[in-house]
Amino acid sequence: MATIAPEVEAELGSVIKADDRAALEKDNALLRAEINDLQSKITTTIPFKGTTTSGLEVDMDAVVEVETDVFLYIFTELMRPGTATVLSVPECTKMFGQITRSDLVDRNSGYEELLVLASMKIASGNRKYAAVRLMLGALLSTFDTMTDIYMVYTYYSTNEHAFARATMFSLFANIAIQLGIVVLQNKNLGLGRLVKEMMYVIFFIKPGVDASRVVLGTEQSVGSVTNPKIEMILSKLSELFTEAIPGSLIQSYAFLTGANQTTAAIFSIIVSIFCAAFTSAGVSFDMDLDRASRAQTPQFFGYIPNGMKVKGKVFLSMFVMSACQLAAKAFACALGAVQSFLVVFAYMAIDFAIFFGYKLCRRDFWYWIPVDGATGIFVSILFRIIGKTVTDFTALLQFRHPFDLGGAYYCWTLLSTPFVCFYFGWAYLQYVESEEGEARNLPMKLFPWQVYTGIGSLMLVHFINVMYFLTTINSKYIRTFYSTLSGNQQEIGNFVNPERADERKIDIFSRNRHKWERIEEEVLDWVNLKIPEWNESQPTWWNARRKASIPDWAVREEGYLKSIRSVEVIEVVKRMRTSRREWGWG
Template sequence: MLVSVPELSDAHPLTSDVVRAGFPSMMKMTSRGTGWTELEYVVQPDFGGSLPLWLTRSGLGSALAYVTEIQAHFLSLRRLNQWDEEDGRAVGEILVVKTDAEKYREKGETLVEARVRGLMEKHKGLRELGEEHEWFSVLLAKVVANKLRPAGDVRAALHNMSARRAKVIGGAMASCIAANLTAPAAVDEWILRYPAMGELEREYVWFRPMLNTVAQRLLESVSWGLKMRLYTGAGLSTLDLITDLFMVYTYATTGKALTALSLATMVGLCQLMQLLLVFLQTRKGPRRVMLNEVLVVMSGIAPGIHAMRVAQGAKMREHALIEPEMELTITRCCEMALESVPGSLLQVIALMRSLQEGEKLSKAALGSIIVSALTTGFTAATISFDFDVSPSRRRDEPGYYGYIPDAASSRTLIFCCMIFNGTLLLLVRSVSLALLAMVGWRWVLAYLASDMGLYFVYRMVRRDFLHWFPLEGLTSVGVSVIERLLVKVLVDFTGVLHLRGPAEMGGAAFTLNIIMSFAASFVATHVYYEADMEEDVRVMVEGDAWAIVGGLSAGWLCCFAGFLLLMKRSYWSTLVSTQTTFGYVRGKFLKEDDEHKSKVFKYSKRLWAPIRDDVKAWTMENWERWEEEKPAWFTEEWEKLMDDDMIPGGRISSDEQQTSGRMFLNLLSQKFKVVPVIHLDNSN
């Protein structure tokens, strides 16, 4: 450990007219085995006063770049056959940083091409790779350049690659980054699209980690990257909230108080559910984090913030209940189930009421309904698409994720089918329920109550009602009731395909629910025209109503048939699966590798209570080996999910941790005779 602190010097005494700055630092080097040293570098700038944040950051950037220079130097000495995943990530970081080589670019070279050429010449491993594949520098330069252009189709194998083909393949990375929520998903699509890149990945273990790092840095830097995702998500959410509040005001001032109250209740429930999620996510953490998240929700930009976190690859925060990707999904689902879906239904009812009162068809109102339905369908499709193309989920659960085809054209078509599936389902359900509401609200309430009650009974009979969230007691019951209610509404009105999973709706229940939703739509239309009503008060003639409901249903059927034909047929079985949540969790623990087994702890304890003894025996037998090997999933956060009796020797108390921390600080002070720059407290 090297510790550096500022000292006073007689040659440069303190003066009243000059501010003295200090820059204490510490570098800790830890051996991690043959050929590996972990380096940690901590700096604590004290400029002796207040400075603009941008100036402070610029100084920190140059200081922390010191570590990158050290890493780059030692990496440049390693041969290609010594590279592993960490080397790939390191090369990825180096590729996106400007270098001195750009100052000496050759005629006709771009800055990025000069940078890549300089790195290929300097790094022994890259130089060896360039000698084996002469086109590799062209590929890297096009990837790092990150210019959006139409992606070409290159089906050539690795041994048939050329500089021209490498240029086309490398240039396609930008479009993949723009089309996916996360960098790993973009890289996965890119590798699956081009066979030669798949061969490179199988040959070099560092290839994908390098590309993941490059794609992540590019996503953060380009204008259509993280900022676009943040501004688009936040903008749409805020605009949706503003338009809803405007409609509440419009209805309230035009004598439609009940409609205004209904819409305001929907908006309030959506906000309330998001605040409940904030409470569950932050209840065990610092209060300032909870306050910050509450402000995000109340401002209406929560979906945009959550989307940016997922795109950044943010990890699950300490004390959180679920990971960022799931938090984003639940936020989107709350907006759809409590605001978009009932809002669309309310707009259709309001339109029919105006027609019943003899008013002309409002094209603006009709357009608003269609746009709202398309937006909801797009959100529903995005949820399912983002989950399925996630490389980590495809790797961990190949039997469930991976139904979306690998070809770019097929992906575009299946995504369009998913959008129209959700849009048409929402429209046909809204029209049919609006017709039923015209007969009387008691018909609507009776149908919804009986339909929801039947679903709840089904879950209880299968002993699969409580949700998988790691909650216990009454909290688990309350959250499960809300979650099952939201999932049922979403499947009924939008058909979110992700919810066919055994831990949510279940495949067989999902398919049956869709069939029953369309059947109910035809029954509702029949009830409307069989009801004892004056013909002159009906919204439309019977033939027109059947044409609308039948046409929307036929359109959905065609889109869904197209979806089935495009998806990988091995996944058709997931639409009729009867697996329960317990069977799903138990299946994870029965996998051979420890990483899959470790995931049982993120589910509620009651789900794996029948196999608790087996889980305990597994942890007790392997704990010592994990402490030596340090697998990536073996973290303090994972350990906190376990009961004390599952940890050999029990859990170290916080008092013991504080005592150990003070002993370490005292030892540092005596050894170096300086004030330590490490601070230990209850939180770390």
């Protein structure tokens, strides 16, 4: 680890806090990981204007190949006009006279230390930003639940029992699914831990607990199914599918047809939409910035650029995208339901039929989770329905992944939304002007200009925001929004890629066998050739989890199988398999 030169430390004293320096010295591994993450090298012209320690005015351009985020940070934060610079005049002269980073390090002894400190400062800012965002999302989620409970009380007080029961059902469905996640995650960690985690769900503080664990970097507990970050994302998806989206639909319909056209009702709808949008944006944002995801699938993850400001812009754009999608879709479906629930159900049935037909025609029906047989069919249908529903109503960007909807179908979902919304608006107006609609005596009847202006405004903002979003992300990832790549094609393509490392290729056994059955023999030949090589070299990634992921039937020689079935591995295998029949192993 680079040490901090005394002269550099002295000059940085007013900029870098003491606790930051202590954190730097304490956590070398984390710091180096953050620095590596920031090393996206480009050749660029960076204008610098500032005053040196001797009072010399500097106004010049420097062409350098260096860590972009760190370099920009140094010259926009540490060397701003009107503040003392951290480098002397000779050092500034040397820095601007160089072309490559190696030259900078060789001829400027303080640069390496400065680079480390600036990297640490950026990493610290990123962690603070993540903490604020996650905790805000947790508070918003809890507040949404409270407003839903209030609306249940309001519906009961006005004898609108159907709306109250529907809202309660969505709340209880969310609680039930989250309790299921908690049981699966903690069933091997003792009764006390399990009960405590269940209490978090029952008292509606689970979002805050999950967020705090991710912010604090809590490691995955031995015996748990997944890490805290994935657990948080699963809980968020459960909340979207069972509470936030249904709540928006129920309350929108109740507002149009019930007795509660109050400010509180409007506020509750807005909170539900904002909560769902924030959750949707957060899931996609966290998945894209996840290092493991970027390493595993670099052709898909990485569309969010480096830099605090641009990340903030991307997240805000993702939030607006989801909010507009949900507001327009919920409003339109509520309008359609005023005419008849059958109209909305018929639309959804046709939409799902087209989607499943598309997946079947492309032989991409099976979900990636490695479950086979009847259980696998059920899991695939369930997750396809969840992914499709959440994308329809929130435009969740993560579900453009080939394992889910895929880029082309995701694009179709966005493009078809205006037509669906305007159709439901038109159907509503036809109904309220008909004899049947007049006889119904609805408490609220919208005029055509209100319907079309409302839907049109949301769609216009949506379109402008999508265009802005595409200009802020890394441009090479735009193709993922219309790609026709299927889940099977991606999995096979990843494996046959000659540049892909073994530690990534072996993850094919963590995917459903149907995703790669076309190259099964090639996969088996490869793994049986590699097992003795890995046993001999013992790479760091060749651990119990990776060994346990290889099913018995994939290993052709009994000696090889015994070599990867130690006591520790067998325990992992037992935890991974609920039964041999369910997983299709053996």
